[in-house]
Amino acid sequence: MSSYRVRRPGARVDFDKPLTFSFDGQAYDGFAGDTLASALLANGTRMLARSFKYGRPRGIIGTGPEEPNALMQIETGAHTIPNLKATQVELYDGLVARRTTGWPTLEFDLKSLGGLFSRFMPAGFYYKTFQNQKLWPKFEHIIRQAAGYGSAPSEPDPETYDHSHRHAQVVIVGGGASGLLAALLAGRAGLKVVLLDEQNECGGWLLSSPHSVIGGEQASAWLKSAVGELQSLPNVQVLTRTSAFALHDMNLVLAVEQLQDHLPIADRAAHQPRQRLHRIRAERVVLATGAIERPLVFGNNDVPGIMTASALTTYLNRYGVAVGKRILLQTSNDHVYQGAADLARAGCEVVLADTRTRINPAWEKRVRAAGVDVRTGFGIAYARGRRAVTGAQLVKLDAQRNVVVGSGPSIDCDALGSSGGLSPTVHLYCHDGGRPHWDEERLAFVVPEAGRAKSGIYGVGAVTGEFGLQNALEQTERITRELLSSLGKSAPTSSGNLKTDEPDATPARRIFRVPDGRAEGHGKKAFVDFQNDVSAADIHLAVRENYRSIEHIKRYTALGFGTDQGKLSNVNGFAIAADVLGKSIPEVGTTTYRPAYSPVTFGTLAGAHAGDTFEPRRYSPMQAAHVARGAEFEPVGQWLRPWYFPQTGEDLHAAVRRECLAARRGVGIMDASTLGKIDLRGKDVREFLNRVYANAWTQLAPGKCRYGLMLDENGMVMDDGVTACVADNHFLMTTTTGGAARVMTWLEKWHQTEWPDLDVYMTSVTDHWATAAVVGPKSRQVLAKICSDIDLSPSAFKFMDWREGTVAGVPARVFRISFSGELAFEVNVDANYGHHVWEALMDGGREFDITPYGTETMHVLRAEKGFIIVGQDTDGSMTPLDLDMAWAVGMKKPFSFIGKRSFARSDTAGPNRKQLVGLLTDDPQIVLAEGAQVIERADVTPPAAMLGHVTSSYYSPELGRSIALAVVRDGIARRSEDGHKSGRDLLYAYAGGKAHKVTVVSPVFVDPKGDRQNV
C-alpha cells in the first residue's frame, strides 16, 4: 500500500479488493470503492493536466462534479469517453485513463514556456485577437490542439441507452443527511417516493464525516439504518449513480442513471443499457442537493496539491488517502475544523490559518487537542511550488477589512486546502425560472427556505443555507411535514433524536480574494476559474474595459464556462466583480443556471432513438417489390420511396432517361401509395370543400374527380391534390405526401373552431389504400389485361373520372388522373393487396415492356408539364394567380373561401409579384442549379437585384434539352410566346459564379394543349 494510504475506520474503500488501472500508459494500484481521483492521489500523482491558456500544471481540486482540472479520456476505441472528471469515475479493474490536456506532452506544455504567452492572453483574448475573422481558420486547429480537451470517439457507440418515463409523488434530489431524512418521512407516510443520488451510495457529506454524531449514534450507523429502512419500504425507490441534471416545468425531473459505467468493459452485460434517462413527473420535488465548498482566491492557488479543504477531508475519511504529510489549511469559516482534527489524528502535520481573528473557541479547543497548529488572522498571499505545492507565504490581515497589515510566516507543506465558505447547489431550483437568494450572513446564494411550495418545490438542508447538520435535519423534518400535509398526509412517528455534537457556528469572514498587499494584476496569478484560466485580474480588466453586467463579464472572461460550469468559481467571480463594481453581490446577481447540471452524453439523450429507430420509417405496401427490382430509395418525409430503378450499369441519369421515355412512349408504373388520403363523410362535405379549397365543388358528380388548390387565409397555396366524389355525402381527398398530417389538422381546426355546425367526419386513410399509377400511351392495354369489369374505353371512362371495379381479382377504385400529362390510371386497392396488384400489373404489362419508375422520373415528367410541387415551386408566398392557375379558383362561390379575401390585399393584388414561369437555357445541355438566382444582366457584381430563383430544374429526355421552372418577378408578362422574343424575356440565371442566359417561357414544355392525357 502506498504511503499516502491511511486505514481510516469508516472509509468506503475495500482494502481487501485491490485493483489495477493505467493512467497515461503507466500501471497503478487502487482499491474497490476508489474513484480514479482518489486512486491517483493515493499513488502520489499530483500533476494531471495543463491549463487551458497558460499551460500551467494542474491537479485535482475537488471530489465530484465541481472538479475543473482532472479531465480524463477514459478507455479507448469505440468505448472511449472524453472529458470525464477523475473525481466522478469509479475505479474498476483494468480501467484505462489518459490525460486530455498538455501539448505536446503533459510534462512539457508549449504554452507554459516561461509564461511567454501569458501577457498576450488577457481576458477577451479571442475577441481581441480574432477581430479580423479571416485569421481564425488559420489558427483554429493549433489553438484547439493546444487548449486540449479530449477526443470524441471515431467509431460508432457500441453501447445502448434507455429512457424511463415515470410518475412519483415525491422526488428527492440528493441522498445526504437531509435527503435521507425527507425520504424516510415521506416513505413512512406511504407516499410513492424516488430518491436520487449522483454518487455510488447515499450519504453525501456523512460519508466524509462518518464519526459525526446524530442522535447519540455515529453518523455511519445512522446512515446504514436509514438506507436499510428505505430499501425495506416498497413505496420508496432509491436510485444511486443517478444524477438529476434538469428540473423543468411542472416538476419534470430529468436524471441520468449510470448502470454499467463502473464495471470493467468485459463484465458489462451485453444488451443492457449503459445509462438510463429517467423522466420523472413529480407532485412534489425536494431539493436536498447540498453545497459545494468554494476555495479562496490567492496567488498561485492552482499549483497541484492545492484543493478545497473539504476535498482533503473527503479523501482522508471516505477514501483513506492522506493527500499530504504536512498540510496547510486556510479558512474563513468553521467548516474546515472537523477535517483539520481528522487529518491531524490520522498522522498529518496540520497548520490551520484562519483569516478571522475571532474564531470558534469550541472548535479551537478540539483541533488543538488533536495537534493542529492554529494561526488566526492570517491569509495566504501566495503558494510556492510549480508541479506540486511546497509551501505558502502568509500575511497578516486587518481584522475587518480585507487588506494586508503585516507580514506572516512562510509555511512548508505538501498539500494545501482552502475554504471560502459553502456554495449551495441551487442549479435545479433555477432551471425553470427560480432565482436564488443571497444570504449575507451565510455568504451564499441559497434556495429560499420556502422554496416554491406553491408549485411543489421544496429545499431542505445545505441548499437552503442550513450548513450545520443538526439545524439541517431539524429544518428537513419541519419542511417535510409541511410537504406531507400538503398531500394530505402526516408523518406517523417522530424522527427521533436529531442532536449532533457540533458546536454552535461562529460567523464566517466575508472574504473571497485573499489580499497579497499588491495591486490586482501585479502579484502572482490568483485563479478564480481554473478550467478557463480566469484570474482575479481578468475580472478587474473586464470591468475596466467597461463590462458591467455579470452575464457580459462571464462571456468576456469565460468565467463559469466549460464542463464544470463554474461550480467552484462562480460565486468568487461574482463577489470579485461586485467589489470592483462597487456593488453588493445581490445587485450583481448570478449568471443563469441552465440544464444540464453536469454533462450528459448524447447517447443517453437519444436513448433508443438512434440508427434504425431514430424516427419511424414508413414503407409502402409494395416496398418488397421495389427492393426485389433493385430500386434506389430516397426519404420523403417519414416515407422511404423508390427514387429510380437502375438496370445493370445505369447511373441515375441513364435510368431516369429510360424511365421517362417509357412513360411518354410506352408504359411506366409508379407507386403512389404515400399520397395523403382523407376520407370525408357527412351531408355538408361539399360545402366544407367549397370553404377549404379555392375550387368549386358544388357540381362535382359521383364518379368524378377534381384537382384542388388549398390556400391559407393569406391566399397562399399550402397544399394540392385530387379529390374524388364517391357519393353526395362522401368524398376522398388526396394531399401531398409531406402535407398529409398538417392538412388533416388544418381541416379539423376549421371544422371544430369555425364551422362545428357542418356535418363532416374526417378520417385519415393514407395507410388503408395502396396506389399504383399506370402511366403512358399503353396504360389502357395493360389495365385491360387484369381488369374486366370496368369499361376502359375513352368515351366511357374519361379523363378525371373514377370507377369502382375489380383489378387482379381485388376490389379497386381506379382514377383516370395524371401527374405526367400522359394517359394514366391510378389503381387504388386495400393496402393488404397492394403488393399483389403491383405484381399483377407488372405481369400484365410485361408484353408492353412496363417500366417501374421512381420519384426522380415523376419529377421530370411533371416538370415537363409545368405541374407544381407545393413546397418546391411554392414557398408560402405564391397565390394561385402567381401560379397562373386562376382556372382552379372558384371566385363565384357564395361562401368567401379560405384565402379569397386576401387576393384583394394591396400586396397580393399589386404589381411585381413573383410568378411561375419556365426557363430555357441558351445552351440546351446546361441544367441550371435549383436555387440559382434570376437576374437581369450578366455583368452585374454581387449584390445584384434578384428577380427570382429557379425552383425545379431537370434534363428532359423527351425534349433532349434542359428545362427549368422558376419564380420571377412579373414573370407571366415576361413569357415569350411562340418563340417570339421581346427582349424583356431574356434574363440570366446565376449560380456558382456563372450567369447563364435564359429565355422566359410558359412552364408547360411538353404537350401544351394537353391532348395526350385525353386519348
Next chain:
Amino acid sequence: MFVLFCPHCGEKREEEEFGYGGEAFIPRPATPEALDDEAWGDYLFMRKNPKGWHWEMWSHNTGCRKFFVVKRNTATNAIAGSWTLAEGRKAYDAEGGST
C-alpha cells in the same frame, strides 16, 4: 415540457401529445369582403403575444384530436385551466374578454 388537461379526454397528459393552436378567440369575420385591408390584416396577423396570461388553443393530436382552450402564463408556463371551446369562451367572457 408541461402537462395539459384535455377536457375531452378528462386526463392530464404530457405536452408532447398536444399541438399548439395559436391564440384563442380570433373568430373569422363573417363577411371578409366587407372588411378593409387594415381590419383584414389585423385578423390575419395581429396577435397579443403577452408576457403573462394568454388564452390559447391546443389540440390533442395523439389523443382525441379535439381542439380546446387553455389559459397559460407565457412567462412561467403556469396553467390556470383547460376548457372545451364553448366553455372556454364563457370563462374568457366572464373575465371581461381580455387577458
